[in-house]
Amino acid sequence: MEENQDVKITIVDRDGVSHTIDAPTDMAMNLMEVVRAYELAPEGTIGICGGMAMCASCQCYVKSNHELPEMQDDEEAMLSEAFYVKDNSRLGCQIQITPDMDGLEVELAPES
Amino acid sequence: MISTDILIIGAGPTGLFTVFEAGLLKLKCHLIDALPQPGGQCTEIYPKKPIYDIPAYPEILAGDLTEKLLEQCKQFEPGFTLGERAETIEKQEDGTFIVTTNKGTKHQAPVVAIAGGLGSFEPRKPLIPNIANFEDKGVEYIIKDPEIYRDKKVVIAGGGDSALDWSIFLSDVASEVTLIHRRNEFRGHLDSVEKVQELKNLGKINLVTPAEVMGIIGNGHVEGVVVKQSGEELKEFNITCDHFVPLFGLSPKLGPIANWGLEIEKNAIKVNNALDYQTNIPGIFAIGDVNTYPGKLKLILCGFHEATLMCQAAYQIINPGKKYVLKYTTVSGVHGFDGTSKTAPKAVVKKID
Numbered sequence: 001m002e003e004n005q006d007v008k009i010t011i012v013d014r015d016g017v018s019h020t021i022d023a024p025t026d027m028a029m030n031l032m033e034v035v036r037a038y039e040l041a042p043e044g045t046i047g048i049c050g051g052m053a054m055c056a057s058c059q060c061y062v063k064s065n066h067e068l069p070e071m072q073d074d075e076e077a078m079l080s081e082a083f084y085v086k087d088n089s090r091l092g093c094q095i096q097i098t099p100d101m102d103g104l105e106v107e108l109a110p111e112s
Numbered sequence: 113m114i115s116t117d118i119l120i121i122g123a124g125p126t127g128l129f130t131v132f133e134a135g136l137l138k139l140k141c142h143l144i145d146a147l148p149q150p151g152g153q154c155t156e157i158y159p160k161k162p163i164y165d166i167p168a169y170p171e172i173l174a175g176d177l178t179e180k181l182l183e184q185c186k187q188f189e190p191g192f193t194l195g196e197r198a199e200t201i202e203k204q205e206d207g208t209f210i211v212t213t214n215k216g217t218k219h220q221a222p223v224v225a226i227a228g229g230l231g232s233f234e235p236r237k238p239l240i241p242n243i244a245n246f247e248d249k250g251v252e253y254i255i256k257d258p259e260i261y262r263d264k265k266v267v268i269a270g271g272g273d274s275a276l277d278w279s280i281f282l283s284d285v286a287s288e289v290t291l292i293h294r295r296n297e298f299r300g301h302l303d304s305v306e307k308v309q310e311l312k313n314l315g316k317i318n319l320v321t322p323a324e325v326m327g328i329i330g331n332g333h334v335e336g337v338v339v340k341q342s343g344e345e346l347k348e349f350n351i352t353c354d355h356f357v358p359l360f361g362l363s364p365k366l367g368p369i370a371n372w373g374l375e376i377e378k379n380a381i382k383v384n385n386a387l388d389y390q391t392n393i394p395g396i397f398a399i400g401d402v403n404t405y406p407g408k409l410k411l412i413l414c415g416f417h418e419a420t421l422m423c424q425a426a427y428q429i430i431n432p433g434k435k436y437v438l439k440y441t442t443v444s445g446v447h448g449f450d451g452t453s454k455t456a457p458k459a460v461v462k463k464i465d
Contacts, residue, residue, distance in 0.1 A: 044379030
């Protein structure tokens with residue numbers, strides 16, 4: 001029996017409902033894809049560009065103090081053009097799920 | 113009135129390949145797209161990004177894929193209504209459909225194929241409270257006719273290619289161009305960024321960064337914008353202008369198609385995937401990313417397959433009862449409506465002495 005590689009992530013959807021879900025760490029999934037896999041935002045409203053940091057439809061606010069991968073230029077540039085941006089905004093598609101993200105808490109930014 | 117055999121809504125990869133498959137069956141196509149150019153997402157969002165899962169192309173740029181598809185379907189002379197959004201559909205007594213765009217262009221066809229991807233691309237509007245009051249009264253989200261800015265004062269907001277490119281272009285047209293962006297860094301082609309730098313140094317573009325437009329001033333028409341600039345000290349000031357053009361990219365919305373009486377599930381149109389990708393309305397098909405069925409994958413290559421099967425069903429609707437068998441292009445060649453023909457070279461049959 002393989003060791004369980006899932007981490008628990010709490011995602012507050014755009015209606016304010018909180019979901020604590022298991023996210024796999026061995027499938028090269030990012031946060032945007034996890035949200036889609038669990039259908040926490042309607043299809044067509046998230047991950048529009050497919051995960052190229054080119055649309056900001058997966059913008060989320062990071063609520064916990066987890067250390068996340070550093071923001072790359074394209075993510076920073078996209079966020080500088082997006083709406084509803086806060087200091088803790090990130091693009092879900094640029095955050096790969098790793099074992100040290102257990103307990104991560106994020107909230108999806110409004111659709112725009 | 114534009115008449116055709118298959119009216120395709122959406123000129124992305126799936127819509128363009130439909131033209132080719134329909135052409136093999138001697139059916140003519142016309143495409144409507146809200147964007148000003150064909151290619152859909154491939155040209156609008158990621159023309160310079162590679163795609164690796166197009167069969168027989170180990171790697172192809174999305175923009176090049178569009179070029180190739182246009183080249184492949186060229187001899188079937190597709191018609192295009194670009195920069196217009198399909199708005200309404202009406203079924204006629206003779207079984208055909210009339211589709212009217214937001215600009216009033218009418219199209220008639222016995223078969224409608226919706227290849228609309230994620231929907232039509234609409235400009236993303238900044239969150240400025242009174243902006244709606246000034247739409248088409250000095251606020252434009254898309255530049256259609258640059259001449260309206262001649263000798264006017266224009267404020268452009270945004271940090272991507274379109275903001276950069278239009279600032280450059282309008283610096284020769286408008287009397288004053290101000291570019292406002294939230295950061296000091298811009299993302300765009302290096303040439304564009306360097307050109308804006310040069311024009312700024314020459315005093316032809318007034319650059320305000322890091323700053324944001326917070327409000328619009330005017331009485332019935334834009335007279336200026338309220339700008340908040342951060343940096344060393346926070347300051348708020350007004351810039352006098354005749355036009356404010358926010359360029360924050362486009363985002364797709366299913367739009368009016370959602371009101372056509374089609375069965376919608378998860379922002380997509382339900383189709384019969386066991387047969388022909390027809391919707392709940394006979395004669396209307398949905399192919400590519402816009403449709404859904406059990407096991408659906410939003411892949412370009414799946415759109416190609418769906419388009420091919422859909423064309424066979426369209427043929428039956430347009431030519432009821434007519435016998436037809438699948439022909440291979442290698443055997444039959446490709447005979448365009450423009451009179452051109454492509455055929456496989458014949459083998460040489462010659463005696464060897």
